[in-house]
Amino acid sequence: xxxxxxxxxxxxxxxxxxxxxxxxxxxxxxxxxxxxxxxxxxxxxxxxxxxxxxxxxxxxxxxxxxxxxxxxxxxxxxxxxxxxxxxxxxxxxxxxxxxxxxxxxxxxxxxxxxxxxxxxxxxxxxxxxxxxxxxxxxxxxxxxxxxxxxxxxxxxxxxxxxxxxxxxxxxxxxxxxxxxxxxxxxxxxxxxxxxxxxxxxxxx
Amino acid sequence: xxxxxxxxxxxxxxxxxxxxxxxxxxxxxxxxxxxxxxxxxxxxxxxxxxxxxxxxxxxxxxxxxxxxxxxxxxxxxxxxxxxxxxxxxxxxxxxxxxxxxxxxxxxxxxxxxxxxxxxxxxxxxxxxxxxxxxxxxxxxxxxxxxxxxxxxxxxxxxxxxxxxxxxxxxxxxxxxxxxxxxxxxxxxxxxxxxxxxxxxxxxx
DNA sequence: TCCTTTTACTGAACACTGTTCATTATATTT
DNA sequence: AAATATAATGAACAGTGTTCAGTAAAAGGA
Numbered sequence: 001x002x003x004x005x006x007x008x009x010x011x012x013x014x015x016x017x018x019x020x021x022x023x024x025x026x027x028x029x030x031x032x033x034x035x036x037x038x039x040x041x042x043x044x045x046x047x048x049x050x051x052x053x054x055x056x057x058x059x060x061x062x063x064x065x066x067x068x069x070x071x072x073x074x075x076x077x078x079x080x081x082x083x084x085x086x087x088x089x090x091x092x093x094x095x096x097x098x099x100x101x102x103x104x105x106x107x108x109x110x111x112x113x114x115x116x117x118x119x120x121x122x123x124x125x126x127x128x129x130x131x132x133x134x135x136x137x138x139x140x141x142x143x144x145x146x147x148x149x150x151x152x153x154x155x156x157x158x159x160x161x162x163x164x165x166x167x168x169x170x171x172x173x174x175x176x177x178x179x180x181x182x183x184x185x186x187x188x189x190x191x192x193x194x195x196x197x198x199x200x201x202x203x204x
Numbered sequence: 205x206x207x208x209x210x211x212x213x214x215x216x217x218x219x220x221x222x223x224x225x226x227x228x229x230x231x232x233x234x235x236x237x238x239x240x241x242x243x244x245x246x247x248x249x250x251x252x253x254x255x256x257x258x259x260x261x262x263x264x265x266x267x268x269x270x271x272x273x274x275x276x277x278x279x280x281x282x283x284x285x286x287x288x289x290x291x292x293x294x295x296x297x298x299x300x301x302x303x304x305x306x307x308x309x310x311x312x313x314x315x316x317x318x319x320x321x322x323x324x325x326x327x328x329x330x331x332x333x334x335x336x337x338x339x340x341x342x343x344x345x346x347x348x349x350x351x352x353x354x355x356x357x358x359x360x361x362x363x364x365x366x367x368x369x370x371x372x373x374x375x376x377x378x379x380x381x382x383x384x385x386x387x388x389x390x391x392x393x394x395x396x397x398x399x400x401x402x403x404x405x406x407x408x
Numbered sequence: 409t410c411c412t413t414t415t416a417c418t419g420a421a422c423a424c425t426g427t428t429c430a431t432t433a434t435a436t437t438t
Numbered sequence: 439a440a441a442t443a444t445a446a447t448g449a450a451c452a453g454t455g456t457t458c459a460g461t462a463a464a465a466g467g468a
Binding site: 035036051 | 455
């Protein structure tokens with residue numbers, strides 16, 4: 001009979017509903033405001049029911065992390081399509097920072113939080129999205145090195161140098177530490193640092 | 205009578221004891237393991253008593269932040285004493301990263317946590333330690349720019365570029381995201397990025 | 409249709425968290 | 439010794455993640 005298939009579909013539907021609600025609460029109340037009990041309340045099930053669909057809160061945050069990467073990819077799409085690797089690096093940096101600044105809670109879950117990493121460790125899973133992102137950055141660096149004949153820098157070092165810079169900038173901005181040391185406009189100063197960074201790398 | 209003086213001294217002593225215990229728990233159980241109730245339990249007072257000496261947990265974390273900066277200064281002392289500004293920047297970077305990697309909980313409270321910033325906002329206080337740190341970095345950049353005739357870079361931009369890089373590196377390392385994208389030795393790769401960063405800036 | 413088995417769900421509890429406040433205990437002063 | 443001022447707390451409020459015995463509902467078989 002097809003009833004077992006229907007049941008599986010219903011089970012998947014409730015799982016989706018839980019995640020959809022989790023996302024809703026995340027957007028409304030932030031990561032700190034997201035709790036199992038609030039999700040349960042919203043979908044009108046008991047908190048215990050959540051644990052029939054997810055092992056623990058870490059797993060839910062891991063799923064939210066994956067959703068975050070999908071959102072981030074929308075921000076990156078235009079930059080990724082740029083032909084010139086040097087210009088592409090600049091566009092990637094700008095898009096990355098825009099995503100981070102405009103989506104604090106998503107960014108925290110993806111790049112700062114312990115819970116999704118904890119879940120991956122428990123499941124012996126890889127950080128596929130993070131690795132894919134970094135690999136693409138590294139490939140663009142490689143292209144740029146070849147095209148602009150940058151003999152003194154390694155592509156892996158260059159990629160990490162760029163990533164850590166924008167990661168640091170976003171975190172300083174999101175924790176309100178950037179405005180304290182630099183009163184000027186946040187976007188302007190970040191733009192300047194990113195430009196300076198790339199200018200440093202590409203000048204010979 | 206001097207009894208009021210003695211009472212004030214006793215009050216200050218208990219305040220010190222609370223902070224000392226908070227530090228002890230932070231070192232043993234991390235920031236997440238630090239709770240008002242654990243402090244109260246350790247010093248054998250009721251949790252409510254803590255609130256006679258501190259407005260809230262934010263204030264305690266703010267005090268811990270200040271303690272963290274004192275510890276950091278010990279890490280930085282040698283670097284700060286370096287004569288040559290370019291070499292000093294390198295030593296500062298290395299010392300900063302060492303401090304961060306070796307003191308996750310202190311680093312989080314100082315450079316990532318919201319609570320100490322929240323406390324400062326409530327008290328309309330400045331982030332003195334952070335500003336002092338950044339000002340010193342900026343001055344060193346200014347010196348380096350003058351000595352090595354770097355005409356294309358602004359000292360403020362350069363300082364922020366360096367800070368965000370090491371901040372990003374430390375955070376990626378502390379959240380176990382660095383080892384995932386780069387399997388090589390953590391310290392080695394960080395050293396390489398820092399060197400590359402400074403090499404980029406100082407080459408003409 | 410009735411009965412058994414399987415699946416789905418939940419109430420209540422456990423062990424925590426920060427914070428407040430009326431009440432009690434202690435110490436000081438009159 | 440009594441009155442006052444200070445210090446400390448018990449208990450409660452409103453939360454948190456998580457577990458598990460027990461119940462309700464649906465599915466399968468006779």
